[in-house]
Amino acid sequence: MTSHLKKVELHCHLEGAAPPALTEAQARKYKTDISAYLRDGAYVWHDFASFLECYDKVSEVYQTDEDYGLLTETYLQELAGIGTIYSELIVSPDHGERIGLGADAYIAGICEGIRQAKAKNGIEARLIVTGERHFGPERVIAAAKYAAKANNPLITGFNLAGEERMGRVADYARAFDIARDAGLGLTIHAGEVCGAFSVADALDVVRPSRIGHGVRAIEEADLVRRLADLGTVLEVCPGSNIALNVFPDFASHPLRKFKETGVRVTISSDDPPFFHTSLKREYELAADAFGFSDSEINELTRTGIEAAFVDEATRMALLARL
Numbered sequence: 116m117t118s119h120l121k122k123v124e125l126h127c128h129l130e131g132a133a134p135p136a137l138t139e140a141q142a143r144k145y146k147t148d149i150s151a152y153l154r155d156g157a158y159v160w161h162d163f164a165s166f167l168e169c170y171d172k173v174s175e176v177y178q179t180d181e182d183y184g185l186l187t188e189t190y191l192q193e194l195a196g197i198g199t200i201y202s203e204l205i206v207s208p209d210h211g212e213r214i215g216l217g218a219d220a221y222i223a224g225i226c227e228g229i230r231q232a233k234a235k236n237g238i239e240a241r242l243i244v245t246g247e248r249h250f251g252p253e254r255v256i257a258a259a260k261y262a263a264k265a266n267n268p269l270i271t272g273f274n275l276a277g278e279e280r281m282g283r284v285a286d287y288a289r290a291f292d293i294a295r296d297a298g299l300g301l302t303i304h305a306g307e308v309c310g311a312f313s314v315a316d317a318l319d320v321v322r323p324s325r326i327g328h329g330v331r332a333i334e335e336a337d338l339v340r341r342l343a344d345l346g347t348v349l350e351v352c353p354g355s356n357i358a359l360n361v362f363p364d365f366a367s368h369p370l371r372k373f374k375e376t377g378v379r380v381t382i383s384s385d386d387p388p389f390f391h392t393s394l395k396r397e398y399e400l401a402a403d404a405f406g407f408s409d410s411e412i413n414e415l416t417r418t419g420i421e422a423a424f425v426d427e428a429t430r431m432a433l434l435a436r437l
């Protein structure tokens with residue numbers, strides 16, 4: 116049981132958190148046929164590439180700023196209901212552009228959802244703007260420029276997600292330079308679909324304080340030591356890793372090994388309904404599948420607050436709530 120524990124989540128894609136029932140209602144509202152991607156209350160995909168396609172299609176039934184406000188508030192209320200005090204949501208203004216809503220309206224809707232959830236439940240949230248590799252370096256640079264110029268206190272980080280097998284991290288270096296110069300926190304998906312080289316690339320090129328997943332670093336002992344020495348925080352999403360077959364089962368998942376080797380780790384849900392998980396389940400897995408005690412789980416949560424992309428006053432306030 117982990118219901119008595121406070122919780123923090125650093126790695127959740129907003130559209131990836133869309134409850135299937137809400138997505139069905141949205142599809143009806145816009146008379147869109149998404150039956151190829153959502154059937155019997157479950158998202159339909161069979162490998163990483165088809166997951167990304169499903170994710171992009173599902174995202175298209177959220178079309179207005181109100182839709183994004185509702186999606187954001189719905190997810191944050193769910194988190195608050197299980198004792199979550201802080202959430203970072205990965206968002207894509209580029210997606211807002213692609214669907215014709217526009218980046219500003221997309222972000223405005225999401226920020227309204229954050230305000231509503233905070234007013235009702237006290238949950239603190241920030242946004243990490245992401246670029247997506249499969250749309251190419253130019254779109255990723257545009258996303259970084261948007262984040263850098265947004266002057267929005269809720270946008271505090273920059274990320275790179277999408278098809279990890281497309282290009283190398285160096286192809287996206289300029290986007291991270293723009294985000295770094297703007298003072299944004301940096302994190303990057305690496306070592307999820309691709310092997311340890313992808314994590315080494317991320318460290319060499321981006322020098323991020325955090326890495327999304329990073330779990331395949333376990334394939335190289337020197338790299339694991341490097342992560343521990345640098346203090347790089349891994350945003351580990353065990354349920355996602357098993358659903359995507361990065362590891363065959365929880366027994367072979369390296370979360371505990373990382374922690375025991377001194378790598379700083381946190382737990383998150385990634386795209387919860389796509390992977391038949393939730394933050395609640397990830398905390399339960401930490402206890403039941405990985406055998407962490409309450410105080411070890413609290414260490415994961417504390418690491419999440421220490422690594423959060425927030426100002427120091429907010430960090431202290433969150434630590435005091437633990």
Ligand SMILES: Nc1ncnc2[nH]cnc12
Pocket residue numbers: 128131170276277278279304307355385386
């Ligand atoms: N798990 C994941 N990896 C890479 N890109 C993503 N976009 C949404 N979920 C993702």
Ligand SMILES: [Zn+2]
Pocket residue numbers: 126128276304327385
């Ligand atoms: Zn992710």
